[in-house]
Amino acid sequence: MNRDAMIEAVRSEMPERRWNHTLGVMETSIILAERFGADPVKAEQAAILHDVAKYWQTSRMESIIRQEGLPADLLEFDKELWHAPVGAFVAEQLFKVTDLDVLDAIRYHTSGREGMTLMDKIVCLADYMEPGRDFPAVHKIREIAQHSLEKALVAGFDSTISYLLQQGKRIYPLTVAARNDLLLFIREAEQ
Numbered sequence: 001m002n003r004d005a006m007i008e009a010v011r012s013e014m015p016e017r018r019w020n021h022t023l024g025v026m027e028t029s030i031i032l033a034e035r036f037g038a039d040p041v042k043a044e045q046a047a048i049l050h051d052v053a054k055y056w057q058t059s060r061m062e063s064i065i066r067q068e069g070l071p072a073d074l075l076e077f078d079k080e081l082w083h084a085p086v087g088a089f090v091a092e093q094l095f096k097v098t099d100l101d102v103l104d105a106i107r108y109h110t111s112g113r114e115g116m117t118l119m120d121k122i123v124c125l126a127d128y129m130e131p132g133r134d135f136p137a138v139h140k141i142r143e144i145a146q147h148s149l150e151k152a153l154v155a156g157f158d159s160t161i162s163y164l165l166q167q168g169k170r171i172y173p174l175t176v177a178a179r180n181d182l183l184l185f186i187r188e189a190e191q
């Protein structure tokens with residue numbers, strides 16, 4: 001599917017507010033890709049599709065998770081986490097995306113994972129810091145992202161984890177693994 005058709009199809013899946021967020025993630029993903037040496041075309045494609053399943057009914061997402069063998073442990077955590085792996089499934093099956101870099105960046109854009117690729121990091125960070133975002137740590141995250149993708153992402157995960165702790169909610173383990181791994185990556189890069 002070409003870029004314009006993809007944009008129109010994704011746009012029709014969400015309210016205008018969320019589409020504006022997607023536009024922000026597209027713009028920010030391109031900037032980060034250029035800054036940190038990734039392919040901006042792939043980064044933009046992952047950004048266009050990252051929230052494609054965000055407004056799908058819970059029951060529809062649950063069926064896909066169960067029937068398509070997506071990680072079953074997702075079902076024990078906040079439903080907000082489901083749209084990312086379901087989105088990767090939709091990108092592959094309905095939008096015919098074959099590039100694993102793009103599919104994984106969609107799949108892990110909310111949770112992160114151990115061993116995040118450059119593309120995973122870019123889309124996940126863009127989701128945190130696109131211009132429409134407004135939460136206490138966002139200014140700091142944008143500032144850190146001027147020089148370090150990994151440090152900015154750790155700051156993003158820290159804000160999510162703090163929020164979840166404050167709310168007494170469960171933390172999906174992939175996010176903890178992602179944060180631990182990024183801290184190791186940063187330490188090794190500085191040695």
Ligand SMILES: Nc1ncnc2c1ncn2[C@@H]1O[C@H](COP(=O)(O)OP(=O)(O)O)[C@@H](O)[C@H]1O
Nearest residue numbers: 077078080081110111127160164170171172175
């Ligand atoms: N690691 C996690 N464990 C549990 N819940 C999470 C985790 N990461 C995100 N969430 C939940 O998912 C929500 C939405 O995340 P995200 O998709 O990044 O937000 P948005 O809908 O603003 O794009 C968070 O506010 C939080 O409630």
